[in-house]
Amino acid sequence: MPFSYTTDEVLETIRMVELENLDIRTITMGISLRDCADPDLKAAGKKIYEKIVRTAGNLVDVGEELERNFGIPIINKRVAVTPIALIAEAAGEDDYCYLAQVLEKAACEIGINFIGGYAALVHKGFTPGDQILINSIPTALAETEHVCAAVNVGTTKAGINMEAVYTMGKVIKETAERTADRNGLGCAKLVVFCNAPEDNPFMAGAFHGVGEPDSVINVGVSGPGVILHVVKNNPDADLGTLASLIKQTAFKITRMGELFGRAASKKLGVPFGVVDLSLAPTPAVGDSVADILEAMGLERCGAPGTTAALAVLNDAVKKGGAMASSYVGGLSGAFIPVSEDEGMSRAAAEGALTIEKLEAMTCICSVGLDMIVIPGDTSAETIAAIIADEAAIGMINKKTTGVRIIPAPGKTTGDYVEFGGLLGRAPVMAVNRFSPAAFVRRGGRIPAPLQALTN
Amino acid sequence: MPEVITRDRIAELPDRSQLKVSVDTIITRAARELIKKKSIELQLIEESRSQREEKQKSDQEAERGIVTVVGHDRVGIIARVAGILAESNVNILDISQTVLQGFFAMIMIVDLSCSRNNFSELRQKLEDAGEEMGLKITLQHEDVFRYMHRV
Numbered sequence: 001m002p003f004s005y006t007t008d009e010v011l012e013t014i015r016m017v018e019l020e021n022l023d024i025r026t027i028t029m030g031i032s033l034r035d036c037a038d039p040d041l042k043a044a045g046k047k048i049y050e051k052i053v054r055t056a057g058n059l060v061d062v063g064e065e066l067e068r069n070f071g072i073p074i075i076n077k078r079v080a081v082t083p084i085a086l087i088a089e090a091a092g093e094d095d096y097c098y099l100a101q102v103l104e105k106a107a108c109e110i111g112i113n114f115i116g117g118y119a120a121l122v123h124k125g126f127t128p129g130d131q132i133l134i135n136s137i138p139t140a141l142a143e144t145e146h147v148c149a150a151v152n153v154g155t156t157k158a159g160i161n162m163e164a165v166y167t168m169g170k171v172i173k174e175t176a177e178r179t180a181d182r183n184g185l186g187c188a189k190l191v192v193f194c195n196a197p198e199d200n201p202f203m204a205g206a207f208h209g210v211g212e213p214d215s216v217i218n219v220g221v222s223g224p225g226v227i228l229h230v231v232k233n234n235p236d237a238d239l240g241t242l243a244s245l246i247k248q249t250a251f252k253i254t255r256m257g258e259l260f261g262r263a264a265s266k267k268l269g270v271p272f273g274v275v276d277l278s279l280a281p282t283p284a285v286g287d288s289v290a291d292i293l294e295a296m297g298l299e300r301c302g303a304p305g306t307t308a309a310l311a312v313l314n315d316a317v318k319k320g321g322a323m324a325s326s327y328v329g330g331l332s333g334a335f336i337p338v339s340e341d342e343g344m345s346r347a348a349a350e351g352a353l354t355i356e357k358l359e360a361m362t363c364i365c366s367v368g369l370d371m372i373v374i375p376g377d378t379s380a381e382t383i384a385a386i387i388a389d390e391a392a393i394g395m396i397n398k399k400t401t402g403v404r405i406i407p408a409p410g411k412t413t414g415d416y417v418e419f420g421g422l423l424g425r426a427p428v429m430a431v432n433r434f435s436p437a438a439f440v441r442r443g444g445r446i447p448a449p450l451q452a453l454t455n
Numbered sequence: 456m457p458e459v460i461t462r463d464r465i466a467e468l469p470d471r472s473q474l475k476v477s478v479d480t481i482i483t484r485a486a487r488e489l490i491k492k493k494s495i496e497l498q499l500i501e502e503s504r505s506q507r508e509e510k511q512k513s514d515q516e517a518e519r520g521i522v523t524v525v526g527h528d529r530v531g532i533i534a535r536v537a538g539i540l541a542e543s544n545v546n547i548l549d550i551s552q553t554v555l556q557g558f559f560a561m562i563m564i565v566d567l568s569c570s571r572n573n574f575s576e577l578r579q580k581l582e583d584a585g586e587e588m589g590l591k592i593t594l595q596h597e598d599v600f601r602y603m604h605r606v
Contacts, residue, residue, distance in 0.1 A: 007553055013604075018591070069574050069575075111483070259602040
C-alpha cells in the first residue's frame with residue numbers, strides 16, 4: 001500500500017486542531033413540529049416535548065462520539081424547530097410562554113446547548129398567532145435559559161413590515177428590562193431578520209423552515225484561527241494571492257464540516273441538510289475575525305479599508321467552502337459579532353469600530369449587527385430604525401441581515417458589559433443621538449424593491 | 456422505533472433498582488445523570504441476531520487510523536508506540552518518519568478493524584504514553600485526512 005498522505009498534510013491537520021482552534025461550531029438538528037399542532041395548548045406541548053426528545057434524544061451522545069473518533073471538538077449541539085407561531089396558532093390561547101417552557105424542558109432533558117425556533121415570520125403581516133408569540137417573547141426569554149427567538153420582518157420579495165420593525169424595537173427594550181439583572185442577556189437570544197434562511201444552524205436565529213424535511217442535520221463550521229495563521233504567515237502576499245490561500249484553507253475547514261455532517265446524519269438516521277460556511281469567532285484569543293482583518297494589514301478593525309478587507313475574506317471563504325461541500329446553506333459568510341469576538345470588542349473599546357462601520361460591513365458579509373451593546377436608555381424607535389436600516393440592506397442586496405442588539409439597562413457609552421462564556425464581553429457603543437421616531441411611527445409596509453421583480 | 460427513557464421515567468423508579476434496556480434504547484442526558492445519582496443498574500436485554508449483525512457491520516467500517524508522533528527525538532519512540540498498538544492487536548500498515556534537527560515527526564497508518572480497544576481507549580493510551588515520553592501523540596480517523604486533503 002503506498003503511503004497516502006504527505007508528512008506536511010498530516011502535520012497541517014494536527015496543527016489546525018491542536019494550535020489553531022479548528023472546531024466544528026455546531027451540529028444543529030432541525031425538527032419539524034408541524035404534526036404537533038393541537039387546539040389544546042397543553043396537548044400541543046406534550047406532542048412537542050415527545051417529538052423533540054424522541055428525535056434528538058441521542059444527539060449529544062452522537063456528537064460526543066464523533067468528537068472522540070475524529071479528535072475535533074464540536075462546540076455546540078443544538079436543536080431548531082418549526083417557528084412556534086405556526087404550531088401554537090391552532091390553540092385558542094392568548095399566551096404561548098407555556099411552549100417556551102416546554103422547549104426549555106426538552107432542551108435540558110437531552111442536554112443540548114440551545115434550542116431555536118421560538119419564532120414568527122411576519123415579513124408581510126401578522127396573523128393573530130404571530131402577534132401573540134411576539135408579545136410573549138420578553139417573558140419567554142426571561143423565564144428560560146436555552147430558548148432562542150427569531151422574528152423575520154422583511155424579505156426581498158415582500159418588502160419590510162414596518163409595523164413589525166417598530167414592535168420589535170419595543171420587544172427588544174422590554175426583553176432587556178426583563179433581564180436587567182443579567183445586563184439584558186435576554187436580547188442575546190433574540191434576532192430580528194430580513195431574508196431569514198430556513199436551514200441556519202447558528203443561534204440565536206436558527207429555526208426549522210417550512211420547506212424542510214421532518215428532521216435534518218445542519219453543520220456550522222468555524223476556524224478563524226486557522227485562517228488567521230495563513231494570513232499571518234503570508235505578510236507580503238498581494239491580495240489576489242492571499243485570497244487564493246484563504247480559499248484553499250476554507251476548503252479544508254469546510255471538508256471537516258462535511259465529514260461531521262455526513263457521519264452525524266448516518267449515525268442518527270436523519271438526512272444531511274447543509275454545511276454553513278460561516279467563519280464563526282469565539283471570545284478565545286486567536287479565534288477572532290477582527291484579528292484576521294488586522295493581520296491583513298489594518299492597524300485596527302474598523303479603520304478605513306475594513307470593508308474591503310472583509311469582502312476579500314468573505315468571498316474567499318465562500319469560494320473555498322462551496323467547493324468543499326455538496327450542500328451549502330444557512331448564513332454562509334464571516335460573522336462579525338462584537339462581544340463574541342475579542343478583536344472586535346477591543347476595536348470597539350478603542351473607538352476604531354463604530355456601529356456605522358459595522359453597518360457598512362454587513363453589506364458585504366453575512367448576519368448583520370450582531371451582539372452589539374448599546375446604552376440602556378436608547379429609545380424603542382431608535383432600535384427599530386437600526387433594525388429598519390439593516391433590513392433595508394438585506395432587502396435591496398438580496399441577502400440575509402439580522403440585528404441582535406442589547407440595550408443594556410443602566411449602562412452608558414464606554415461601560416463594559418460581561419455576558420460570560422461564548423457570548424463574551426463588550427463595551428457599550430455609542431448610538432447616533434438624532435431621533436428617527438417620526439419615520440418609524442409612520443408604520444405600514446416598505447414595498448418590495450425592483451430586485452424582487454425577477455420573473 | 457427505539458424506546459426513549461427520560462428523566463421523568465427514572466424519577467419514578469426506586470433507588471438502586473434495575474432497568475432493562477436494549478442496545479438501541481435512547482437514554483437522554485438528564486435521565487443518565489439521574490440514573491447515576493440513584494445508582495440504578497442498567498441491564499442490557501440480549502440483542503437479537505439481526506441487531507448483532509448490524510452492529511458488527513457498523514463496527515467494521517471505522518477502520519483506518521493515523522497515529523502522529525511529534526517531539527524531540529530519543530531512543531525507543533517507535534518501539535513504545537508499536538508496543539501499545541501490538542497490545543491492542545492493531546496492525547501497522549505504513550510508517551513514515553522524518554527527523555529535522557532533532558525534531559522528530561512520525562506518521563503511522565494503522566488498521567483498527569481487529570483492535571481489542573475501542574477508538575477512544577486506544578487514543579487515551581497513546582496520549583498517556585506521549586505525555587510520559589514528553590511527546591505529542593495523536594490518533595485520528597483516516598477520514599479526517601482523506602476529507603481534508605483528497606477530493
